[in-house]
Amino acid sequence: MIEKTLVILKPCTVQRALIGEILQRFERKGLRLAGMKMMQLTDEVLSEHYAHLSEKPFFQRVKDSMMTSPVVVCCLEGVDAIQAVRALAGPTNGRLAAPGTIRGDYSMSFQENIVHTSDSPETAALELSRFFAPEEIFHYEQATFPYLYACDEY
Ligand code: ADP
Secondary structure, eight states: OEEEEEEEEOHHHHHTTOHHHHHHHHHHHTOEEEEEEEEOOOHHHHHHHTGGGTTSTTHHHHHHHHTSSOEEEEEEEEETHHHHHHHHHOOSOTTTSOBTBHHHHHOOOSSOOSEEEOOSHHHHHHHHHHHOOGGGSOOOOOTTHHHHSOTTOO
């Protein structure tokens, strides 16, 4: 099924000037960029976004880290995009992430791990509506589509 998912290029990625390189990973894979913008996150929106971590000792530290610079939020689309993007990102702890994954190739940290990616269809829908207005998501034909997928794959 064709899905949309949220990717956030975290402040560590912006500071390390890796925005282009990381975006290129997703583009090369064949995901369609349906929306993208730079924004400064706030404690309020991060408290919602990371609500599942609110009992963790590192909750405030993670939120603070996400506010140290603007981030780049992206909406990516493709067949089974949520799972495909999670697989490209790799597991949370960059030190344990396999080489070849984004975190495995670019991160030495549990926290400073380059990207956020939505983890389920429900979270993807909720997160996209949290960070994008409907008119900021663009529907256009991806010219390469018939070369990315067989006709029975979507
Ligand atoms: P993911 O981003 O892989 O979906 P989580 O939703 O569990 O992972 O955590 C959100 C973010 O909080 C992580 O990407 C990471 O930046 C930070 N985080 C999670 N667990 C830890 C930890 N044990 N120590 C430091 N930071 C953590």
